[in-house]
Amino acid sequence: LTPLLDLKLNVNRVVWRLVTIGVLITLSLGTLAILIILNVPFILALLLASILVVSGPTVVGPILQFARPKEPVSSVLMWEGIIIDPIGASLGVAILSYIISPNPFPIMDIFLTVVTGIVIGLVAAGLYVASERSGIIPPNLSALVALMFGIIAIVSGELILQEAGLFAAVTMGLMVGNQHFAPANGIEEFTETIEPLILGMLFVMLAALVDLNAMGQYLISA
DSSP: OOOOOOOOTTHHHHHHHHHHHHHHHHHHHHHHHHHHHHOOOHHHHHHHHHHHTOOOHHHHHHHHHHHOOOTTHHHHHHHHHHHHHHHHHHHHHHHHHHHHSOOSOHHHHHHHHHHHHHHHHHHHHHHHHHHHHHTOSOGGGHHHHHHHHHHHHHHHHHHHSTTHHHHHHHHHHHHHHHOOSSOOTTHHHHHHHHHHHHHHHHHHHHHHTOOHHHHHHHHHHO
């Protein structure tokens, strides 16, 4: 689940500009730079640029904890990193499917993925908030129940469309973190505790996927 950061003042406008106009600018300039520097086909340059669009909370979060910028800069950077993660992933998947299939309607795929994830995230957030407000969730289990709803949202989204689970999780986090109907007791403390563990496991799993023979082959050829 996303951290409980309130989108106040003009922070929400800044964040949405970064993940819309900012993504388009980064994608365009990145594609142009890759074409000039690497001299690869346009579609491959676009694919690489779509991957480089992502900053991601796993990168931004630790930097913010170390640098500790003042508000609202901290909230803007954190939310931008959270929201842009599924956007960049969906862009990459759509462009890759266009290259491999080829898929004639990659933009429609992105649109359906976003809508599906948002709907699932809204439903999951609504169910959690309703359960929290009704008092059926014990205070000491609030964070675990929220995690359960988050996992259900992610799995449901992925079963329907690839990468929709990311949008579902982000949508649920946005709704739960910024609603005022029921207190989200203990979620922030829980995420601060579990985040280092998840990040550590993530990078170990990513390192385990590296083919050492292939890496040696490319290093030697370089």
